[in-house]
Amino acid sequence: MSVPVLEIRNLHVDFKTRHGVLHALNGISFSIARGEVLGVVGESGAGKSLTGSAIIGLLEPPGHIAGGEIYLNGARIDGLDFESMRHIRGKKIGTIFQDPLTSLDPLFRVGEQLIETIRTHLPLDEKQARARAISLLADVGIPAPEKRIDAYPHEFSGGMRQRVVIALALAAEPDLVIADEPTTALDVSVQAQIIEVLKKLCRERGTAVMLITHDMGVIAETADRVAVMYAGRVAEIGPVRSVVQHPQHPYAQGLMGSIPPLDQHPSQLQQIEGSMPRLSAIPKGCAFHPRCPLVIDACHQTQPELRASGESFAACIRAGEAA
Amino acid sequence: MLAFILRRLMQSVLVLVVVVLLAFTMFRFVGDPVNQIVSLDTPAEQVAEVRKSLGLDDPVPVQIMRYLYHVVQFDFGISYQFRQPVVDLLAERAPATLELALMSSLISLLVGIPMGVYTALRRDGFFARLFQSISLIGVSLPTFLIGILLIYLFAVTLGWLPSFGRGQVVTVYGRWTTGFLTVSGLKALILPSITLGLYQMTLIMRLVRSEMLEVLRADHIKFARARGLTTHSIHFRHALKSTLVPVITIAGLQLGSIIAFAVITETVFQWPGMGALFLKAVQNVDIPIMAAYLMIISALFVSINMIVDLLYAFVDPRLRTTIKN
Amino acid sequence: MAQEKTSGQANTVQESLWSRFRNHDLTYQFLRSPITVVAAVICLVLILSAICAPWLATMNPFDPKQVLLMDANIPPVWIEGGDPRFVFGTDDQGRDLYSAILYGLRVSLAIGAGGVALAAAIGITLGLMAGYFGGRTDAIIMRIADVQLTFPAILIALLVNGIVQALAKGSSRETWAFGVLILSIGLSFWVQYARTIRGSTMIEKNKDYIHAAKLVGQPTVLIMLRHLLPNVIGPTLVILTINMGLAIITEATLSFLGVGLPPTQPSLGTLISIGNKYLFSGDWWIVTFPGVTLAIFVLSINLIGDWLRDALNPRLQ
Numbered sequence: 001m002s003v004p005v006l007e008i009r010n011l012h013v014d015f016k017t018r019h020g021v022l023h024a025l026n027g028i029s030f031s032i033a034r035g036e037v038l039g040v041v042g043e044s045g046a047g048k049s050l051t052g053s054a055i056i057g058l059l060e061p062p063g064h065i066a067g068g069e070i071y072l073n074g075a076r077i078d079g080l081d082f083e084s085m086r087h088i089r090g091k092k093i094g095t096i097f098q099d100p101l102t103s104l105d106p107l108f109r110v111g112e113q114l115i116e117t118i119r120t121h122l123p124l125d126e127k128q129a130r131a132r133a134i135s136l137l138a139d140v141g142i143p144a145p146e147k148r149i150d151a152y153p154h155e156f157s158g159g160m161r162q163r164v165v166i167a168l169a170l171a172a173e174p175d176l177v178i179a180d181e182p183t184t185a186l187d188v189s190v191q192a193q194i195i196e197v198l199k200k201l202c203r204e205r206g207t208a209v210m211l212i213t214h215d216m217g218v219i220a221e222t223a224d225r226v227a228v229m230y231a232g233r234v235a236e237i238g239p240v241r242s243v244v245q246h247p248q249h250p251y252a253q254g255l256m257g258s259i260p261p262l263d264q265h266p267s268q269l270q271q272i273e274g275s276m277p278r279l280s281a282i283p284k285g286c287a288f289h290p291r292c293p294l295v296i297d298a299c300h301q302t303q304p305e306l307r308a309s310g311e312s313f314a315a316c317i318r319a320g321e322a323a
Numbered sequence: 324m325l326a327f328i329l330r331r332l333m334q335s336v337l338v339l340v341v342v343v344l345l346a347f348t349m350f351r352f353v354g355d356p357v358n359q360i361v362s363l364d365t366p367a368e369q370v371a372e373v374r375k376s377l378g379l380d381d382p383v384p385v386q387i388m389r390y391l392y393h394v395v396q397f398d399f400g401i402s403y404q405f406r407q408p409v410v411d412l413l414a415e416r417a418p419a420t421l422e423l424a425l426m427s428s429l430i431s432l433l434v435g436i437p438m439g440v441y442t443a444l445r446r447d448g449f450f451a452r453l454f455q456s457i458s459l460i461g462v463s464l465p466t467f468l469i470g471i472l473l474i475y476l477f478a479v480t481l482g483w484l485p486s487f488g489r490g491q492v493v494t495v496y497g498r499w500t501t502g503f504l505t506v507s508g509l510k511a512l513i514l515p516s517i518t519l520g521l522y523q524m525t526l527i528m529r530l531v532r533s534e535m536l537e538v539l540r541a542d543h544i545k546f547a548r549a550r551g552l553t554t555h556s557i558h559f560r561h562a563l564k565s566t567l568v569p570v571i572t573i574a575g576l577q578l579g580s581i582i583a584f585a586v587i588t589e590t591v592f593q594w595p596g597m598g599a600l601f602l603k604a605v606q607n608v609d610i611p612i613m614a615a616y617l618m619i620i621s622a623l624f625v626s627i628n629m630i631v632d633l634l635y636a637f638v639d640p641r642l643r644t645t646i647k648n
Numbered sequence: 649m650a651q652e653k654t655s656g657q658a659n660t661v662q663e664s665l666w667s668r669f670r671n672h673d674l675t676y677q678f679l680r681s682p683i684t685v686v687a688a689v690i691c692l693v694l695i696l697s698a699i700c701a702p703w704l705a706t707m708n709p710f711d712p713k714q715v716l717l718m719d720a721n722i723p724p725v726w727i728e729g730g731d732p733r734f735v736f737g738t739d740d741q742g743r744d745l746y747s748a749i750l751y752g753l754r755v756s757l758a759i760g761a762g763g764v765a766l767a768a769a770i771g772i773t774l775g776l777m778a779g780y781f782g783g784r785t786d787a788i789i790m791r792i793a794d795v796q797l798t799f800p801a802i803l804i805a806l807l808v809n810g811i812v813q814a815l816a817k818g819s820s821r822e823t824w825a826f827g828v829l830i831l832s833i834g835l836s837f838w839v840q841y842a843r844t845i846r847g848s849t850m851i852e853k854n855k856d857y858i859h860a861a862k863l864v865g866q867p868t869v870l871i872m873l874r875h876l877l878p879n880v881i882g883p884t885l886v887i888l889t890i891n892m893g894l895a896i897i898t899e900a901t902l903s904f905l906g907v908g909l910p911p912t913q914p915s916l917g918t919l920i921s922i923g924n925k926y927l928f929s930g931d932w933w934i935v936t937f938p939g940v941t942l943a944i945f946v947l948s949i950n951l952i953g954d955w956l957r958d959a960l961n962p963r964l965q
Contacts, residue, residue, distance in 0.1 A: 018676065058548055082554075090551025097549070102542035106641055107564045116560075117550045152640040168550060338795055353814045459954060463947035465897045465917075467904045468939050471924055475935075479928060486928075580800040587802070590905055591924075605810035605907055613810050620803065 003074040005175050005208040006055065007031040011068035011078075013047070013054050013232075015279070022279040024050055024063065026232040026287075029306070032176065037202070037209040039223030039240065041216060041255070043276050046229040048212045052178045054078075055210075056093055057085040073175060091121040094169030094207075096198075098181040100161035104153035110137075110164050111149035114171060121172035136167040140197055159190035166198055170207070177202060180212045191215075195222055216255070220244055228252045231276055231287035233303075236319075238312020248314035250292050286316070294318050331632055335625040342621040346614035347390045350400065351379075353610055399615035404607050409615045413597055418499050419489055420585050420596035426512055427520035428578045435524040436570075439531025443539065443566075444558055454528070461525030466584060470518040470591035477514060485511045487593035519588040523577045530573055535566040568639050575631030579624045677959045687951035694945050698753040705747035706733070710913055718742065721926065724933050737933040739922055741911070745933065748919055749941050755915040756942070759826065760896040763833025764888060767895075770834060771841025772884065776872050778842065779849025779880075790846070793839045801836035805898055808832040809907045825909050829902060833895045840887050848880040886960060889953035893946045900942055916942045 013025035025047045032038045040048050053059050055070055057080065070078040072092060077085070089095070097103045105113060114133035118124060124132065130149070137145035140163040153161055162182065169177055179198060183191035199222055202209050211223060219226050220240060227237040228249065236249040247253045254272035274291045277283060283290055289299040298317055309319035357374050365373075374380065378389060393399070399409035438458075442451040464472075478486030490511030492500040502508025538544060539562055547557050586598035593599070597616065604612035678684060697704055707714045720742040727737075736745035778789040796804065812828045852858065853876065861871045900917030902908035904924075909915045911922060916938045923935025 056549055058545070086551045086553070088551070089549055095546070095549035097542060097546055099542060103546040105543045105547065105561050105565070107568070107639065108561070116552060116556065120550070120552055120556075154641045165546070168546075171550075341795065349811060353811050459950055460943075460947060463893060463897075463950045464943050465900050465904075465946075467901060467924075468920065468943060471920070471927065471935060471939070475927060475932070583800040583803040586806065587901055587905065602806070602905055602907075605806050605813070608810065608814045610810075610814060613807065617807065620799070624799065 002034070004031040004033050004071075005036075005073060006210070007071040007074075008051075008055070009069045009071075011051070011054060011070065012066040013050055013059065013063055014066040016062045016064075019280060023066075023282070024232050024279055025054065026282075026303075027068070028229075028232075028234055029068075030227050030234060030237055032208045032210060034175070034208055035203070035206040036225065037199070037211055037223045039219035039226040040210060040212045040229060041214055041219055041226060042229035042235075043214065045276055045279075047232040048214075048229055049180050050232075051229075052095070052180050052210065052212055055178060056089050056095060057082075058089075087121070090117060090174070091172045092174050092176065094171070094174040094177040096162075096165055096169045096177065096179040096182045099185045100158055100165050101185065103165050104161060104168075106153055109150050109152055110156070114149070114164075114168060117168055117171045133167075133171075136171060137164070139170075139201060140164070140167045141193075142167075158186050159194060162186060162190075162194050163197060166194070166201070170201060170205070173205060174207060176208045176210065178210045178212070181214070182211075183215070183218065184213070191218070198222075216244070228255060231282055232279070233287060233315060234306060235288065235316070236312055236314040237306065238310070238314075242311035246310055248309040248312055248319040249288075249316045250294050250318070251288050252314070288316075327636070328633070331629055335629055338625055339618075339621060342618055343391060343394060344387070346394075346618050347387055349610055349617075350390065350614045351386060394618065399618075400611035402604075402612050403609045404603070409611045412600060412612065413615060413619065414498050416595055416597045416600050418501060419594055420582065420589070420598055422502060423512065423515055423519060423585055423588070423594060423596060424578075424582045426516035427523065427581050430516055430520035431524035431527055431577070431581075432574065434520075435527030436531050436567075438524075439528040440535060440558075440563060440566075442528065443532045443535035446536070455532070458525040458528050461521055462529070466518060466522055466587045467591050469521055470514070470588060473514045473518055474591070484514050486514070489595060515588050515592045515594055518591065519581060519585060522584070523581055526577055527570070527574055531566060531570055534570055535562060538562045538565045541565070564638075568635070571634055571638060572631055575627055575634070579627040582623060583620060674959055678955070681955055684951055684955040687948040687955075690944060690948040691952065694753060694941075694948070695757065697750060698757045701747075701750040701754045705744075705750045707744050707747045709743040709748040709751050712912075721931050721934075723931070736937045737931075739919065739934045740926060743914075745919075745937055748914055749916070749938055752914050752916040752919050752938060753941060753945070755826075755909060755913065756896050756899055756917070756945075759829045759833070759899045759915065760892055762830040763895045763899070764837065764891050766830055766834025767837035767891065768841050768884060768888060771838035772845050772877070772881070774838065775842035775845025776849055776876060776880075779846040780853055780868075780872055780876065782850075786846070789842065793842055797839050801833075801894070801898060802901060804836040805829075805832035805902055806905075806907065808835055809902065813907075822910055822912060825913075829899055829908055832902065833898055836898065837891050837895065840891070841884055844883050844887065845880055848883065849876060852876055852879050883960075886953060886957045889949065889956055893949040893953065896942070896946055896949070 008031065009029050011025055011028040012023065015022040015024055028047070028051060030038065040051065042048050050059070050063070053063075054065055055077075057077070059065065065078050068078070069076055072088065077088060080088070104110070108116075111130065111133055114136065115126065115129045118129040118132055119126070122129070122132075134145045134149055137149060142148055142160060142163055148156075153164070156164065166182075169179075177198075182198065183194050186194060195218055198209070201207070211219070213219060223240045225238060226240045226243045228235045228243065228247075228251065230251050236243060236247065236252045238248075243252060244256055247256045251272070258271055272291055277287065277290070283300075285298075285300045285302055286292070286304055289295045292299065296318065302317075304315045304317050306313040306315045307319065309316075357370060357377065357379070378386060381389075397410045399413075401407065402409050402412055405412060438454055442454050445451040474486045477484045485507070488511060489502045490507035490509070491505040492502050492508055493504045494500050495504075502512055543565075544557060544562055547561050552561075583598075585594075585596060586602050588594065589596045589599040590602055597619075600612060601616040603609070604616070678688075702708070720738060720740050722738040722742075724737040724745075733744070736749070738744055739748060774789050774793075778786040809828055809832055812824065812831070816824055858871065858875060861875050866875075899908060899915060900920065903915050903917030904921040906921065909918050911918055914922070919938035920935050920942070923931070923933075923938065926934050
């Protein structure tokens with residue numbers, strides 16, 4: 001297997017607060033191959049977006065990487081100085097944020113923002129950059145791009161703005177796109193279109209995608225593999241089909257059970273009792289054990305490592321038992 | 324766009340009408356216009372005659388209309404203390420106040436904005452903290468105390484700069500005199516304009532700082548960082564522009580209030596401006612001057628507000644579109 | 649298992665009142681900011697000495713019988729020509745500056761507090777009315793507020809002063825100066841309170857407890873005062889603190905400009921105004937000591953206000 005675009009090994013992110021150090025990410029490991037779409041799911045607060053911020057080196061203080069390694073195309077990028085990291089952001093790693101309404105600078109024309117991004121990373125002159133910006137806008141499906149390029153963000157609808165954001169993320173042909181809940185803030189009717197555009201463009205360019213979402217439907221549609229996160233750890237990771245259909249980790253099972261299937265009408269949807277622990281009160285051993293239907297004594301003691309189970313890897317002593 | 328300007332214009336006119344009514348009430352009921360004409364030993368029947376000839380026995384609406392008619396022709400009546408038309412007194416002193424206000428505004432903007440940006444970007448730096456502390460002292464020190472301090476330091480102790488007056492002035496056009504053209508005029512301007520500008524400067528600095536800190540946390544700045552734009556561009560192209568949009572409004576209002584705050588500075592430095600005249604009017608219950616000053620200041624504020632609104636529309640494209648529609 | 653979790657939470661909630669106070673974020677942030685602690689101590693000392701002025705002062709500067717003109721313009725004790733009776737020297741009337749500052753502080757504080765209280769009372773009342781009744785009441789009150797907001801407070805205070813002076817023609821300044829200063833400050837500073845209260849009232853009035861109170865048939869005034877007010881008054885605390893500093897400055901400025909308190913009942917501003925006249929003849933102490941007291945007092949108040957605003961702003965945490 002060739003070198004993966006992104007590889008994360010045992011990543012830890014801590015927050016220093018006055019109540020002590022909070023471990024927000026607790027030993028995350030995964031990799032994304034060239035052209036692959038990795039879905040990252042989990043409840044809010046599980047550490048999905050934090051992982052994204054850590055990769056691009058934009059953790060907000062007091063958050064900081066406390067351990068582990070991040071490799072981009074085989075080269076280590078965590079702990080790089082700000083200026084080297086800046087050349088990676090936008091050029092090697094494109095980012096798409098949740099809310100297109102606030103992601104764009106309202107005071108600059110869409111074209112100005114595109115051209116600035118392009119010229120920051122590519123050796124093009126103003127005219128070439130503008131031509132590239134227009135073709136990018138056309139690629140993401142904005143009609144009459146040569147006219148719309150001079151419009152301000154507020155003159156676009158939410159879906160159109162997210163297309164602009166995608167164009168900005170792809171402006172310098174990055175190897176990896178981190179899409180952090182790219183459709184959550186959009187109308188349901190527009191969500192599918194946006195995902196479609198993202199998928200198509202990344203497939204054409206061979207761009208790897210880390211798709212952060214809590215929408216299992218989007219994951220099932222789009223992702224090649226999926227990582228299920230819980231309380232700052234990866235609970236299960238594996239091919240999307242196997243994780244959705246045969247989840248190994250009890251949490252993943254609960255998560256999949258909570259999705260209404262289309263073909264039948266279950267009398268009741270499954271739900272997971274309780275809620276995810278706060279960062280300040282993550283229980284010892286397996287973080288999921290207070291909510292787990294399969295809990296045994298050993299779960300209180302040791303934090304389980306990811307191990308092969310079925311077609312996936314799951315961090316559970318009893319992985320696969322109840323499927 | 325035209326409709327927007329017209330609507331703002333209507334609102335401004337409304338405010339001015341209210342102010343004129345207020346001024347009329349002061350002029351007519353708080354003060355007594357007869358005072359402008361008679362002296363203490365004028366016989367009673369003569370006073371009554373004057374009262375009648377001034378139309379003070381007419382119904383109030385008629386009087387209001389007459390007052391308005393006079394006001395739009397800049398006829399504000401006669402000052403009780405000086406026995407001169409108020410408009411002449413004000414016109415004579417307006418250049419002094421306006422030149423002082425102009426210099427102070429320039430100081431407060433040219434120093435306040437860069438300092439605010441600096442303290443926001445170097446939030447935890449030594450100088451940023453120093454500026455921030457100094458600014459709090461600036462807000463806490465009353466203007467007159469700063470004036471006294473400067474006079475004591477630079478006029479009394481060091482003897483570098485004059486402690487009062489405008490220095491030598493040159494008549495430029497009609498009644499317009501300027502201190503900009505002589506060395507002594509410029510030297511005389513230094514201390515008063517610093518005194519007057521300092522408070523506004525600290526306010527603008529603190530405003531720019533907090534606004535900029537807010538903007539630096541905004542999503543579009545995060546996205547700009549994630550796109551790998553240079554720090555310089557993020558700070559001075561994107562963040563600064565977003566910061567200045569709301570700052571314009573408040574800075575505009577602050578500059579308007581500089582003219583009003585000039586009352587204090589002009590008193591400390593015995594600056595022959597409108598503010599000092601107004602203060603003398605308050606002390607001596609010279610109602611016509613008070614009423615006229617109120618109206619002139621209001622007109623100034625209203626115009627500044629209008630300009631600020633238009634400027635706002637010019638800077639913020641979102642507003643420009645709403646106005647267009 | 650869910651039960652286990654809730655009981656664990658309950659344990660952390662059961663704390664003594666004292667430890668709750670000690671662990672409260674506000675207390676924590678207060679103690680973490682040494683400048684604020686110093687400012688609070690200074691404020692407390694100055695307020696206490698203003699209240700206890702009659703016992704701390706060596707003379708009553710308001711009492712003409714105790715003041716001797718032959719003691720005028722004596723420098724502070726540590727300077728040649730100083731008099732051990734007058735630590736900080738005397739002013740042009742022969743008043744002991746130390747005592748005059750204590751009494752002046754008292755006057756400044758009383759007017760500042762009175763003015764701010766009046767402003768808050770006007771602002772909160774009008775804000776509650778505007779927010780609760782809405783419609784035309786709201787429109788009128790807020791238009792007035794808008795217009796007034798464009799005028800600096802000092803100008804309004806001056807105008808109020810001038811008008812009262814014209815109406816009170818003949819009567820001596822001493823009898824009304826105090827009240828007029830409070831009125832001027834009250835009328836100049838109410839807008840901020842009205843705006844804040846109106847905003848939160850408009851949100852609160854649509855909540856269930858207000859609907860419930862209405863359904864039970866409670867009188868409107870009672871609903872506004874007993875139910876609405878306690879829930880909307882919180883944010884005015886910061887404004888109150890910051891306004892206190894402004895009000896004291898405004899009083900001092902008016903007195904300095906000669907439209908505030910007369911020299912017979914001097915506030916800090918009046919003392920500075922007197923001192924300013926003697927600055928050129930080298931009698932620097934008359935202006936310096938009242939000026940420094942005023943500056944330190946206002947600075948301390950502003951430091952507390954600044955800290956309070958940041959500490960209560962969740963976005964800055």
